Amino acid sequence: MGELAAVFMRAGLEIRPLVEAILRDPSFAAAVYARPRYPVEWVTAAFAVFGIDDVVKAFELMTALGQAPFYPPNVAGWPPGNRWITPGAVVARAGLAVEAPVLEEIAGAHDPVTAVFRRASIYDPTPRTHTAATDLAFELRREPQRAAAALLALAITAPEFTLA
Structure with missing residues (x-):
């Protein structure tokens, strides 16, 4: 046994x-953090972070990122590896933050960095990620909406979120 x-x-x-x-x-x-999240995993988690509840948009994004649900390339499924986190895919993922329904929530938070990390379930960010977020929040402190979008983009492209 x-x-x-x-x-x-x-x-x-x-x-x-x-x-x-x-x-x-x-x-x-x-x-932990040993492999990239597959598009289905990433989109599901990111949409929860953004407050987006649109299954058609989710399906379209998963497909655009290379993993159409229920349509694997063969009986073995989708190949593992780092192909899910190409630079182009990361930029496309970050672009979703500008239309996130939770922007007001983040922008209005007393501590937007903590609010974004909590929303993204990043409970123990690396010092590098935390520093990047706090520097970004400071730099954009006079533009709360823009800061919120940038912080969301940073969170959902951070290794703590991208890797499973």
């Missing part, structure tokens, strides 16, 4: 100890 199966059995089939064992395992930490 595997180690995780033993944990599960010892816990009387309780889920919580099993999930804790998975999350505490060193192999789990090594897998």
Whole structure:
């Protein structure tokens, strides 16, 4: 019996100890931020960040980014790798921020950087990402709408968001 199966059995089939064992395992930490999010994953998460609820637009964007839902290139599915994060794709992704319904929320926040990170579920940004965001917010402090769009674009293109 595997180690995780033993944990599960010892816990009387309780889920919580099993999930804790998975999350505490060193192999789990090594897998975090190990690959780019596929377009389907990225679009779903980004639309939640932006407050966009448009399935047609989501499907079109996923397709434009190279992963049409339910239409893989072959029976093996979509190929893994870094092809999902080309410079052109990153620019296209960042461009979505200018029309995000949550711009007012971010622009009106007491701390727009914290608001953007919270909205994007980036709970532990790297020092580099945090510095870039705070510098950007400071630079655009007199233009809250523009700062909000720029911060959203930065968050959804940051490694903490782009990588799974």
